[in-house]
Amino acid sequence: MAVDTNKLSSAESLSKTRTYGKFRCHNPTCMGRLEPKPGDKHVKCPVCTCEFRVAWIRPDFPRIRGPVWEVNKKLADAAFKKKMEGK
Amino acid sequence: MALDRKIAYIDLATGEIEVKPIPLDVRRKFLGGRGLDAYLLLNHSKKGCDPLGPDNPLIVSGGILTATCASATARTHVMAKSPLTGLLGSCNMGGFFAPEMAWAGFHHLVIKGKAEKPSYIYIHNGEIQIRDAKDIWGKTTTDAQWAIRDELNDQEVKSLVIGPAGENLVVFANVMTGIKNAGGRTGMGAVMGSKNLKAIACRGTMDIKIAHPVEALEYNKHFIDQITSAKVNKTQGTLGTPFIWGATNSWGGVRTRNFQYNQCEYADDIEPEAIDEICEDTMGPYHMSGCFGCQVHCRAQYRIPSGPLKGKYDEGPEYTSQGAFGGETDTPRAETVLVGNHLVNQYGMDNLETGSLISWAMELYEKGILTSKDTDGLDLKFGNDEAVLEMIERICFRKGKVADALANGGIPASKTFGKNSFDYLIQVKGMSNLHSDERATPGLALNIATSSRGSDHLRSRPAIDLYHLPEKVLKKIYSSPIPYDGPLSSEHTEYIGKAWQVFWQENCYMGVDCLGICKYHTTFLGATLPNFEDWPKVLYYNTGLEFTPEELWDIAERCNMVERLFNLREGLTRDDLEKGDMINHRYFDEPTRRGAPDVVGTTIDREKFSKMIDEFYEHKGLDQKGKPTTKTLKRLGLANEPSHML
Numbered sequence: 001m002a003v004d005t006n007k008l009s010s011a012e013s014l015s016k017t018r019t020y021g022k023f024r025c026h027n028p029t030c031m032g033r034l035e036p037k038p039g040d041k042h043v044k045c046p047v048c049t050c051e052f053r054v055a056w057i058r059p060d061f062p063r064i065r066g067p068v069w070e071v072n073k074k075l076a077d078a079a080f081k082k083k084m085e086g087k
Numbered sequence: 088m089a090l091d092r093k094i095a096y097i098d099l100a101t102g103e104i105e106v107k108p109i110p111l112d113v114r115r116k117f118l119g120g121r122g123l124d125a126y127l128l129l130n131h132s133k134k135g136c137d138p139l140g141p142d143n144p145l146i147v148s149g150g151i152l153t154a155t156c157a158s159a160t161a162r163t164h165v166m167a168k169s170p171l172t173g174l175l176g177s178c179n180m181g182g183f184f185a186p187e188m189a190w191a192g193f194h195h196l197v198i199k200g201k202a203e204k205p206s207y208i209y210i211h212n213g214e215i216q217i218r219d220a221k222d223i224w225g226k227t228t229t230d231a232q233w234a235i236r237d238e239l240n241d242q243e244v245k246s247l248v249i250g251p252a253g254e255n256l257v258v259f260a261n262v263m264t265g266i267k268n269a270g271g272r273t274g275m276g277a278v279m280g281s282k283n284l285k286a287i288a289c290r291g292t293m294d295i296k297i298a299h300p301v302e303a304l305e306y307n308k309h310f311i312d313q314i315t316s317a318k319v320n321k322t323q324g325t326l327g328t329p330f331i332w333g334a335t336n337s338w339g340g341v342r343t344r345n346f347q348y349n350q351c352e353y354a355d356d357i358e359p360e361a362i363d364e365i366c367e368d369t370m371g372p373y374h375m376s377g378c379f380g381c382q383v384h385c386r387a388q389y390r391i392p393s394g395p396l397k398g399k400y401d402e403g404p405e406y407t408s409q410g411a412f413g414g415e416t417d418t419p420r421a422e423t424v425l426v427g428n429h430l431v432n433q434y435g436m437d438n439l440e441t442g443s444l445i446s447w448a449m450e451l452y453e454k455g456i457l458t459s460k461d462t463d464g465l466d467l468k469f470g471n472d473e474a475v476l477e478m479i480e481r482i483c484f485r486k487g488k489v490a491d492a493l494a495n496g497g498i499p500a501s502k503t504f505g506k507n508s509f510d511y512l513i514q515v516k517g518m519s520n521l522h523s524d525e526r527a528t529p530g531l532a533l534n535i536a537t538s539s540r541g542s543d544h545l546r547s548r549p550a551i552d553l554y555h556l557p558e559k560v561l562k563k564i565y566s567s568p569i570p571y572d573g574p575l576s577s578e579h580t581e582y583i584g585k586a587w588q589v590f591w592q593e594n595c596y597m598g599v600d601c602l603g604i605c606k607y608h609t610t611f612l613g614a615t616l617p618n619f620e621d622w623p624k625v626l627y628y629n630t631g632l633e634f635t636p637e638e639l640w641d642i643a644e645r646c647n648m649v650e651r652l653f654n655l656r657e658g659l660t661r662d663d664l665e666k667g668d669m670i671n672h673r674y675f676d677e678p679t680r681r682g683a684p685d686v687v688g689t690t691i692d693r694e695k696f697s698k699m700i701d702e703f704y705e706h707k708g709l710d711q712k713g714k715p716t717t718k719t720l721k722r723l724g725l726a727n728e729p730s731h732m733l
């Protein structure tokens with residue numbers, strides 16, 4: 001057939017680079033990679049100081065459950081004020 | 088053979104039925120599923136036809152791979168001119184219907200005319216009957232399906248049905264199959280209702296011959312592994328799609344209070360883990376189920392845990408119901424979301440359109456454009472859980488002035504409500520957004536602006552843009568199968584390269600919709616899922632047809648252009664807020680107030696947005712007005728449409 005069955009497709013080769021134990025900070029331009037310790041319920045981004053609640057899909061696979069509301073709300077309000085001052 | 092499945096033309100007015108094979112040259116141009124449906128719609132509808140009139144053809148299909156050994160070929164597609172938008176109507180659902188239709192001998196149905204009385208179509212191993220539906224009319228979506236099984240004395244029958252919303256011509260009524268599989272956008276259920284067609288029931292035991300069965304099964308093992316090992320699908324299999332809403336809400340990408348906020352604060356009660364707990368408490372540990380041939384199992388089962396409907400069984404809720412009845416209306420309570428989800432499933436009504444229109448009406452109420460006199464005393468304020476549930480009921484049964492107007496869709500309702508109500512309506516081409524807020528994501532804003540069926544996340548959304556993938560990963564994905572050496576950015580707040588990503592995704596989603604495979608099995612939510620480079624193998628082993636990845640890309644591009652030709656014929660323009668590739672002024676004028684620090688204070692830049700549209704048009708081979716050039720039509724083999732090959 002027209003397709004080389006032995007050659008890995010782009011998606012297949014990218015699958016090989018998956019990591020389960022880390023996730024990226026939810027602050028878009030921050031790009032911090034966060035790696036909570038097994039069982040941790042909170043994580044703080046060392047780059048932008050946002051804090052998140054952590055849930056575990058399986059013992060080696062964490063995900064962000066949601067923000068720590070009080071912390072991230074304060075950061076957001078301060079950022080909003082600053083951006084509006086500049087407008 | 089998958090390729091010997093047929094097309095049936097059914098005239099409900101005369102009872103005439105014609106069955107034809109689908110020629111190979113048609114397959115090579117449009118494959119099947121949504122792509123071939125678009126071709127059929129363009130060829131079998133007349134310009135300006137009434138979406139709720141007998142001349143609007145209703146087209147139902149499975150993909151070219153439906154019910155083969157390929158994984159998750161569960162999707163059913165329905166197409167017609169939309170009574171909601173007046174443009175392309177299209178919806179796609181999971182479940183078990185399309186495979187049953189394929190086993191009954193058919194891949195495509197073209198249903199014309201209007202039955203004299205309530206009817207349903209029954210297809211059984213190549214035979215088609217039009218039957219009386221008088222005992223089924225008026226039933227909810229699930230009751231109707233069980234009644235059809237009883238009447239036919241066959242518990243294996245799978246049906247596509249409408250509920251009361253479709254019968255009442257609510258212009259965003261769903262077509263449903265099973266408990267929660269919803270063809271839920273653009274009002275295809277109303278088109279069925281307008282034809283007096285309550286259901287299409289199928290039962291089939293006709294074999295589908297696989298071209299290379301050993302290789303097909305062997306490759307599918309590998310395919311399944313690639314799909315189930317993806318992080319996104321591991322999450323889906325544990326929490327279902329609610330994880331999408333939860334993650335998006337976390338950084339500030341969901342609409343709240345219509346469009347006033349971009350995050351629903353303290354929504355812990357409807358976070359995916361909280362909903363999962365309810366599913367586990369009410370249905371036990373094995374509460375995730377799946378569609379035909381799928382190993383991801385993203386669909387939760389639950390019973391309503393409390394309140395007047397306590398104990399009622401349902402499935403989901405999808406992230407769309409979390410957004411529609413939790414976030415948008417600022418009622419982030421699990422019971423409201425679960426009951427709202429149950430009601431729209433039973434009535435057969437689009438959760439997204441329903442929630443969006445209710446939250447729009449709530450903002451109008453807050454602003455005094457609607458008053459309690461208009462709502463017959465209902466306190467339609469944000470945060471009022473009872474008002475949300477009451478409005479679902481009222482819209483379905485068209486009770487009262489406000490609900491009746493909303494049942495006609497947002498744009499007509501804005502004309503009824505008057506004042507500046509239209510300014511607050513978050514829609515594109517007459518269809519409401521998903522619950523998402525795209526002010527901080529220009530690529531996603533471009534996606535909703537240009538999607539063929541109106542504001543929509545399932546036609547071209549570059550969702551992986553939200554993962555901040557390194558540029559070299561983006562390059563790898565977006566430079567194949569067609570080379571692309573333009574810029575790409577890891578930041579979802581950027582404008583660079585987003586037009587190409589939207590164009591690429593548009594073709595990717597069309598590809599998967601032609602194959603009949605679920606979108607969670609391609610580059611939608613996960614960067615490592617199969618796409619053009621992987622599909623030729625699945626196609627070859629199952630059908631014997633050989634395609635290169637580039638050829639599949641061309642087919643997808645062609646099918647998308649057919650959808651655009653239909654829309655242009657029906658009045659699509661570039662900038663018109665009612666029928667154009669344009670988003671509401673609030674995206675440009677009102678900065679986001681909540682979310683991550685980099686998200687707050689963001690608007691879409693009008694000039695950059697317009698430039699993205701230019702670029703997108705250029706990638707598609709359109710002129711500045713959004714019309715395909717002669718050269719493009721020639722390149723795609725569409726210079727002579729409608730060509731009536733089928």
Ligand code: SF4
Nearest residue numbers: 377378381383385605
């Ligand atoms: S991933 Fe979910 S929606 Fe898709 S086929 Fe599987 S169970 Fe159905």
Ligand SMILES: [Zn+2]
Nearest residue numbers: 025030045048
């Ligand atoms: Zn960070």
